[in-house]
Amino acid sequence: MVTAYCVKCKAKGVTMKDPVIHVTEKGGYMAKGVHEACGTTLCAMISKENAEAAIASGEARKEAA
Ligand SMILES: [Zn+2]
Numbered sequence: 024m025v026t027a028y029c030v031k032c033k034a035k036g037v038t039m040k041d042p043v044i045h046v047t048e049k050g051g052y053m054a055k056g057v058h059e060a061c062g063t064t065l066c067a068m069i070s071k072e073n074a075e076a077a078i079a080s081g082e083a084r085k086e087a088a
Contacts, residue, residue, distance in 0.1 A: 027067035
């Protein structure tokens with residue numbers, strides 16, 4: 024599950040809808056998605072393990088390079 028902090032709801036650990044995994048120039052993994060309850064874009068740094076697990080499970084998709 025990919026979760027993030029929602030700045031609008033001020034809630035931690037909200038689940039991202041349709042998360043997309045983005046790999047940064049430094050090799051870090053970032054997930055971007057939407058908080059379904061409020062429509063705010065969520066963004067979170069996540070571990071490589073979590074990113075790959077989310078992609079493998081079909082929960083998230085990898086951003087096209
Ligand atoms: Zn929200």
